[in-house]
Amino acid sequence: MNVFDIVGPVMIGPSSSHTAGAARIGRVASKLLGNPAVRAEIVLHGSFAKTYKGHGTDKALIAGIMGMEPDDSRLRESPRLAKEQGLEVSISTDTIEDAHPNTARITLTDAKGKQICVQGASVGGGNILITKVDGMDVAISGQHTTLVAVHKDAPGVIAAVTDYMSGLGINICNFRLSRSQKGGTAVMTIEVDGNLEESANEDIQKLPNVIRSTLIQLN
Amino acid sequence: MQIKYDSIAHLIEAAQEAGQPLSALVLEQQAQQTERSSQELYQEMERMYHVMKESAQEGMKEGLRSTSGLTGGSALKMQQAVEKGNTLCGRIFSGALARALAVSEWNAAMGRIVASPTAGSCGILPAALLTIEESRSIPERDCVMALFTASAVGMVIAQNACIAGAQGGCQAECGSASAMAAAALVELCGGGPEQIGHAVAIALKNVLGLVCDPVAGLVEIPCIKRNASGVANAFVAAELALAGIESAIPPDEVILAMKRVGDAMSPALRETAEGGLAATPTAQKLYQQVFGNSEDGKGCGGCRACH
Numbered sequence: 001m002n003v004f005d006i007v008g009p010v011m012i013g014p015s016s017s018h019t020a021g022a023a024r025i026g027r028v029a030s031k032l033l034g035n036p037a038v039r040a041e042i043v044l045h046g047s048f049a050k051t052y053k054g055h056g057t058d059k060a061l062i063a064g065i066m067g068m069e070p071d072d073s074r075l076r077e078s079p080r081l082a083k084e085q086g087l088e089v090s091i092s093t094d095t096i097e098d099a100h101p102n103t104a105r106i107t108l109t110d111a112k113g114k115q116i117c118v119q120g121a122s123v124g125g126g127n128i129l130i131t132k133v134d135g136m137d138v139a140i141s142g143q144h145t146t147l148v149a150v151h152k153d154a155p156g157v158i159a160a161v162t163d164y165m166s167g168l169g170i171n172i173c174n175f176r177l178s179r180s181q182k183g184g185t186a187v188m189t190i191e192v193d194g195n196l197e198e199s200a201n202e203d204i205q206k207l208p209n210v211i212r213s214t215l216i217q218l219n
Numbered sequence: 220m221q222i223k224y225d226s227i228a229h230l231i232e233a234a235q236e237a238g239q240p241l242s243a244l245v246l247e248q249q250a251q252q253t254e255r256s257s258q259e260l261y262q263e264m265e266r267m268y269h270v271m272k273e274s275a276q277e278g279m280k281e282g283l284r285s286t287s288g289l290t291g292g293s294a295l296k297m298q299q300a301v302e303k304g305n306t307l308c309g310r311i312f313s314g315a316l317a318r319a320l321a322v323s324e325w326n327a328a329m330g331r332i333v334a335s336p337t338a339g340s341c342g343i344l345p346a347a348l349l350t351i352e353e354s355r356s357i358p359e360r361d362c363v364m365a366l367f368t369a370s371a372v373g374m375v376i377a378q379n380a381c382i383a384g385a386q387g388g389c390q391a392e393c394g395s396a397s398a399m400a401a402a403a404l405v406e407l408c409g410g411g412p413e414q415i416g417h418a419v420a421i422a423l424k425n426v427l428g429l430v431c432d433p434v435a436g437l438v439e440i441p442c443i444k445r446n447a448s449g450v451a452n453a454f455v456a457a458e459l460a461l462a463g464i465e466s467a468i469p470p471d472e473v474i475l476a477m478k479r480v481g482d483a484m485s486p487a488l489r490e491t492a493e494g495g496l497a498a499t500p501t502a503q504k505l506y507q508q509v510f511g512n513s514e515d516g517k518g519c520g521g522c523r524a525c526h
Binding site: 003007011013014016019020050054056059071076124125126 | 245339369
């Protein structure tokens with residue numbers, strides 16, 4: 001804990017969990033898509049579903065999807081800005097089984113039709129946890145530089161990625177693997193101390209059996 | 220200098236030993252901990268203070284309404300009363316109330332604020348500091364430094380109890396902000412470390428047991444007015460401590476008591492909007508007004524967001 005956990009963050013109100021955290025979830029989702037989204041389907045669950053209008057949760061999510069930080073004052077104008085930029089948004093509410101009360105599921109599509117489905121929760125004080133990407137379990141807090149690599153479930157893939165990181169002197173502080181089925185598609189979430197360059201991400205993408213990887217830098 | 224944030228008593232002792240203001244020790248320690256320069260940390264805190272200033276001004280503008288449409292405009296009314304000289308408690312105290320309302324109403328209107336320690340309690344610390352900066356012509360630098368003292372108090376409370384309404388009720392949220400503001404006021408007005416400790420204890424004691432019962436689950440009713448009463452409480456605690464009045468119960472024991480009271484609180488009274496004011500007939504009506512009857516999120520709930 002440090003002083004800026006107490007005095008801070010600077011954010012657009014009214015709620016750190018329902019507004020600032022929502023913006024962060026949207027932002028990570030858009031980073032995972034990698035390109036600007038042209039369509040966003042947002043499903044809200046629990047407290048998000050019940051109170052999103054009064055907390056501006058919808059505006060915050062849209063702002064995040066457009067790449068805004070939680071302290072961006074354009075956040076409250078985000079639905080209009082999205083329309084202007086050709087981002088089509090739909091918002092609905094539903095019950096998502098076994099999900100944290102402040103959960104959103106966001107399906108983003110880019111101009112080429114590439115799609116990603118991200119589920120995340122706002123867990124308090126503006127902190128978030130992305131729990132699913134395309135139905136597979138992940139654990140992205142957004143507090144560390146994070147690499148999310150989608151790969152073929154085959155022997156040696158994890159070793160190849162972590163070996164590459166260790167060669168750069170990078171220390172892993174959190175690792176999670178999830179797969180659809182044996183030999184199918186798998187996803188590893190690797191949170192690291194310090195920084196990882198985009199060039200490292202490009203190298204990792206070239207490793208055998210890695211389908212694609214995304215680097216989420218802090219800020 | 221090694222300081223830890225595990226007790227107020229430890230902070231007081233460290234400041235007494237070093238013969239330095241608590242803020243200076245905290246800045247130095249934080250620079251070491253985060254491996255950044257003191258200058259850099261100071262500048263980041265200065266940015267926080269500037270956002271606080273801006274939010275207090277924005278929140279007093281005419282026509283301000285919250286996203287839900289439930290609140291807005293009370294900061295302006297309070298400020299107008301201050302300007303007319305038409306207040307019971309005088310310019311300083313009532314000015315602080317106006318600022319606390321302003322920052323809080325700006326938060327509810329999706330304005331840019333500093334969570335201090337939370338968004339729900341974001342009006343208290345800025346109101347205390349901005350008011351004392353103006354009324355005593357204190358240099359801005361000192362006010363920015365006082366935020367380090369306030370943060371240290373907040374860290375101790377967060378570590379030994381909690382600062383979230385969902386965990387400990389409003390006593391943990393506005394109460395902590397109040398204690399932090401009281402500590403900052405005492406340091407800025409020349410009080411010693413021990414007086415800071417008494418101010419923290421008094422501020423928390425005065426709101427022990429205060430529940431978190433937001434109407435319709437929104438950070439508006441009663442939160443905005445509790446920010447006004449929170450800064451009032453900070454002035455009460457600082458004034459008493461500066462006059463040499465001591466808290467019979469030491470601050471660390473008060474913090475522990477606050478935690479235990481929070482633990483004993485029914486979940487209905489911890490931000491779930493199921494008890495307290497949130498469960499009153501009027502609150503139910505306001506809920507319908509904002510969100511309508513349907514829970515499918517479709518259709519306009521009359522929230523005025525599009526006005």
